Amino acid sequence: MNKTFQKVFVKAKLENRSCFVAFVTGMDPDYESSKQILIELSKTCDVIEIGISFNTSTSDSSIIMSANDRAIKSGAKTKKIFQLIREVRKEISSDTALVTMGYLNQIHVYGIDKYINDCKKSGVDGCIVVDSNNEAPEDDKIFKGLTKNDMAFIKLIAPTNDSNYIKESLKKSSSWLYIVSYAGVTGSKKVNINNVKKLAKMIRRQSKIPIGVGFGIKSYSDVKKVSKLADLVVCGSSIVEKVKEGSKKGLSNIKLAQFVGRYVKKLSQGVKH
Numbered sequence: 638m639n640k641t642f643q644k645v646f647v648k649a650k651l652e653n654r655s656c657f658v659a660f661v662t663g664m665d666p667d668y669e670s671s672k673q674i675l676i677e678l679s680k681t682c683d684v685i686e687i688g689i690s691f692n693t694s695t696s697d698s699s700i701i702m703s704a705n706d707r708a709i710k711s712g713a714k715t716k717k718i719f720q721l722i723r724e725v726r727k728e729i730s731s732d733t734a735l736v737t738m739g740y741l742n743q744i745h746v747y748g749i750d751k752y753i754n755d756c757k758k759s760g761v762d763g764c765i766v767v768d769s770n771n772e773a774p775e776d777d778k779i780f781k782g783l784t785k786n787d788m789a790f791i792k793l794i795a796p797t798n799d800s801n802y803i804k805e806s807l808k809k810s811s812s813w814l815y816i817v818s819y820a821g822v823t824g825s826k827k828v829n830i831n832n833v834k835k836l837a838k839m840i841r842r843q844s845k846i847p848i849g850v851g852f853g854i855k856s857y858s859d860v861k862k863v864s865k866l867a868d869l870v871v872c873g874s875s876i877v878e879k880v881k882e883g884s885k886k887g888l889s890n891i892k893l894a895q896f897v898g899r900y901v902k903k904l905s906q907g908v909k910h
Contacts, residue, residue, distance in 0.1 A: 717745060749779060818853050
């Protein structure tokens with residue numbers, strides 16, 4: 638398990654709570670604002686998931702797609718986002734885990750070895766590759782490259798996956814598994830607790846690996862419900878909406894970060910057991 642995630646889980650256990658994970662799109666709405674938002678989120682979040690802008694993402698709602706568009710218009714490219722992460726890592730606690738979220742085609746075009754190397758140099762602790770699967774030839778290479786460099790490969794488990802798929806995913810997962818609460822794009826529905834219970838049970842039969850849950854978690858109440866079932870609770874679309882809302886108000890970089898930070902702080906309090 639990645640060393641930062643080890644510390645994250647130990648701290649959460651001592652405080653009798655689940656871990657809180659916030660997702661934001663890198664460079665949304667612009668480089669400096671994104672940097673300040675990430676720094677602000679590190680004060681509240683155990684893990685920050687940073688989306689690498691991609692204009693043909695398949696699992697993202699219109700909310701995230703709009704964030705991708707804003708980031709791309711501000712000059713977002715994979716290399717630039719790694720620069721952003723590197724700068725943020727220097728200014729936040731080493732106890733906050735940073736995770737990249739991207740797509741296989743992005744990584745393939747960028748170069749798998751280069752991507753992994755830049756993750757390492759930037760202080761990334763783990764990677765989510767949304768559209769990768771156990772049969773993809775790149776899957777093994779990404780897993781081995783990340784593991785060799787003490788970074789987690791965080792696999793997604795969807796309601797459509799069976800116990801055999803989970804078994805194969807566990808072979809390539811390090812640090813935690815990410816349950817997708819429903820089939821569809823992010824933020825388009827409410828969190829499906831029944832799916833979460835079913836998938837968590839299937840995973841627990843095979844492993845004691847920490848379980849994270851995302852998709853459809855939009856409120857304090859949602860966080861509270863999911864925290865009873867999961868080791869990590871992932872919130873994304875509603876946070877990205879707050880970034881958009883604050884941007885429309887014309888807030889300065891610092892005030893925008895504080896605006897988003899206050900919202901996330903309230904959400905994160907739901908992880909207490």
